[in-house]
Amino acid sequence: xxxxxxxxxxxxxxxxxxxxxxxxxxxxxxxxxxxxxxxxxxxxxxxxxxxxxxxxxxxxxxxxxxxxxxxxxxxxxxxxxxxxxxxxxxxxxxxxxxxxxxxxxxxxxxxxxxxxxxxxxxxxxxxxxxxxxxxxxxxxxxxxxxxxxxxxxxxxxxxxxxxxxxxxxxxxxxxxxxxxxxxxxxxxxxxxxxxxxxxxxxxxxxxxxxxxxxxxxxxxxxxxxxxxxxxxxxxxxxxxxxxxxxxxxxxxxxxxxxxxxxxxxxxxxxxxxxxxxxxxxxxxxxxxxxxxxxxxxxxxxxxxxxxxxxxxxxxxxxxxxxxxxxxxxxxxxxxxxxxxxxxxxxxxxxxxxxxxxxxxxxxxxxxxxxxxxxxxxxxxxxxxxxxxxxxxxxxxxxxxxxxxxxxxxxxxxxxxxxxxxxxxxxxxxxxxxxxxxxxxxxxxxxxxxxxxxxxxxxxxxxxxxxxxxxxxxxxxxxxxxx
Ligand code: F6P
Numbered sequence: 001x002x003x004x005x006x007x008x009x010x011x012x013x014x015x016x017x018x019x020x021x022x023x024x025x026x027x028x029x030x031x032x033x034x035x036x037x038x039x040x041x042x043x044x045x046x047x048x049x050x051x052x053x054x055x056x057x058x059x060x061x062x063x064x065x066x067x068x069x070x071x072x073x074x075x076x077x078x079x080x081x082x083x084x085x086x087x088x089x090x091x092x093x094x095x096x097x098x099x100x101x102x103x104x105x106x107x108x109x110x111x112x113x114x115x116x117x118x119x120x121x122x123x124x125x126x127x128x129x130x131x132x133x134x135x136x137x138x139x140x141x142x143x144x145x146x147x148x149x150x151x152x153x154x155x156x157x158x159x160x161x162x163x164x165x166x167x168x169x170x171x172x173x174x175x176x177x178x179x180x181x182x183x184x185x186x187x188x189x190x191x192x193x194x195x196x197x198x199x200x201x202x203x204x205x206x207x208x209x210x211x212x213x214x215x216x217x218x219x220x221x222x223x224x225x226x227x228x229x230x231x232x233x234x235x236x237x238x239x240x241x242x243x244x245x246x247x248x249x250x251x252x253x254x255x256x257x258x259x260x261x262x263x264x265x266x267x268x269x270x271x272x273x274x275x276x277x278x279x280x281x282x283x284x285x286x287x288x289x290x291x292x293x294x295x296x297x298x299x300x301x302x303x304x305x306x307x308x309x310x311x312x313x314x315x316x317x318x319x320x321x322x323x324x325x326x327x328x329x330x331x332x333x334x335x336x337x338x339x340x341x342x343x344x345x346x347x348x349x350x351x352x353x354x355x356x357x358x359x360x361x362x363x364x365x366x367x368x369x370x371x372x373x374x375x376x377x378x379x380x381x382x383x384x385x386x387x388x389x390x391x392x393x394x395x396x397x398x399x400x401x402x403x404x405x406x407x408x409x410x411x412x413x414x415x416x417x418x419x420x421x422x423x424x425x426x427x428x429x430x431x432x433x434x435x436x437x438x439x440x441x442x443x444x445x446x447x448x449x450x451x452x453x454x455x456x457x458x459x460x461x462x463x464x465x466x467x468x469x470x471x472x473x474x475x476x477x478x479x480x481x482x
Contacts, residue, residue: 007050007147009477011041012140012164013157014098016053016084020063028063034372036396037157039259040473052143054094054136055086064088085147087139096132099334102160105129106202109193110159110186111298111391122195130198134163137205141167150174153480155473156209158182163201166208178480179209180254183393184418185222188229199230207233207244211479213252215394215418220251252479255422256472258399260465267376267404275377279325282365283381287322287446290382290409292375292397294331295342295368300390300414300432301328302341305348305364307388307438312356312363315443320361322446324352325378329370342368379404383453384445386412387419388432394418398427399464408454410445412438422463426456 017038020028032038041051055061064086089097105126108114120126141164144154156164156179165177185191191199203226206212214220217240224242227233233244240251266272279288289308293299308324328345332338349366356363367374379385385401398419401409413420413427420429428441448456467475 006048006149008149008152009044009046009049010052010144010148010152010154011037011049011157012052012144012154012161013037014054014102014160015056016051016086017041018084018086019056020059021057022059022062028059028066030063036256036259036469036472039262039469040256043470043473044477048149049083050147051084052140052147053084053086054098054140055088056094056098058091060086061088061091085143087143089136089139093132093135093139095334096129097136098160099332100126100129101133103332103335104337105194106159106162107183107298109191110183112186112190113297113390114193116193120193122198134201137161137163138167140164141171144168144175145171148172148175151176153477154178155180155476155480163205164208166205169208176480177209178211178213178476179206180213180476181206181219181223181393182215182256184391185214185219185226187222188225191226191230196230199226203227203231203233204244207231207242207247207249209249211250211252211476212242213254213476213479215253215255216421217253218421219393219418220253224251250479252476254472254475254479255418255467256394256396256469257467258396258403258464259468259470260403260461261468263376263400263403267380269373271373272376272380275371275374276380279374279377279381282362283323283325286320286361287383288378288381289322289324289384289386289442289446290327290378290401291325291386291388292327292378293329295328295338295345296331297337297341298390298392299328300388301326301345302348303432303435303438304386304388305345305352306435307386307442308364309348309352309355310435310439311442312352314439318443318446319356319363320358323362324364325381326364326366327368327371327375327378328366329368376404379409380406382409383407384410384412384442386438386442387417388412388414388430388438389417390414390432392417392419398423402457402460402464405457405461408450408457410448410453410456411460412441412445419464422466423460426460426463 055064153176224235227242228235352364379401387398395417411427414432415429430438430441
């Protein structure tokens, strides 16, 4: 087990690599998470690395309380060799930070999701939530400060922790701090929706880092623009640096790629084969359009469904010949906007089936349970993948499909996804708001000649795996040392 003040590499994120659930007898069961960060961290072999995250549920909080000093050491909860420290925060503070600010204000801001005649409204309740967000960020900074060895490298992840770099630097000026944003950064005119004090706090929060990383140059430049306009900071747009109050923060672009080796192996395990057989039976000899998302406002599922409906209405030759498989698993159901959106996705799916289904053809299969093996089966089967977010930091589905696809898969991709920067050459680009344009793109994708599809898929897979998670993680560490 790592010594409590000797961590040389620390990672901080809201959602950690493990979660707990409590059984009917109260016993806690540990579940390991997946995702880029978990794979990325597996690249370092350091017994003194620590991952600091929040307890997200009552079961997590119980687990955190049961472990010595709130720490889940390697004896109990080893995650690829790293110790995990789960912060047992006041549930109200956590709710204010996670639901109230991170996933409402900051998520809506950076994805440009506000319906501005009515939202946002920065009233007294919003001010309260902001205080919770500040307290939550301070708790992370204090935990990191307590664990880090002198001169340690601290990699702070994502918008939930925007204030941490500055708070941590105040506590521990000796540390090397990097910040990475997994979502887009809002353009300056939109970012100004935030009250000035909060806008400044978010920017100076990030600028507390030595390095701030983004998935694309576009998001890095948007951040720099906000620093110039809101803070009057000195910005070098070519060299990607921001100088403010005597300190320089270097901006970096690290475009997270798919984990090709893992995906290829995982996609051929028996549980995936089983699901593939079931999907094949459901789809029959027809073409398949696949989408896989969290049911998330920014993913633009509703317009995707409308585009499919338009395809069937305007090109009747596809009726009975194509099936749209949509996996839209639930996310952030504490927020009313997400619950309403989930209901809209279900409603439109039912409408599509009611309008077009025949005795032997179901035009749309919507599934809402999260099942990674089934997603991989769908990737293997897909003739067309639809990835049409309004805005997205990266979008790993767009990168995973070409890696796993069996017969070649045409990719219809939003130009507003970070992945577009690397995949533009071989994907079919769409404006995510343009329903008719998306329907045309689906038609083009469905009619793409087989050889062209295979060739494009090969090139897409190569581009998608250019920076696998392990290398992505090591690059950030290296950038911090340089
Ligand atoms: O990539 C953005 C992100 O918010 C991650 O930080 C997060 O783990 C993921 O999407 C899923 O969101 P949530 O943790 O709120 O379920």
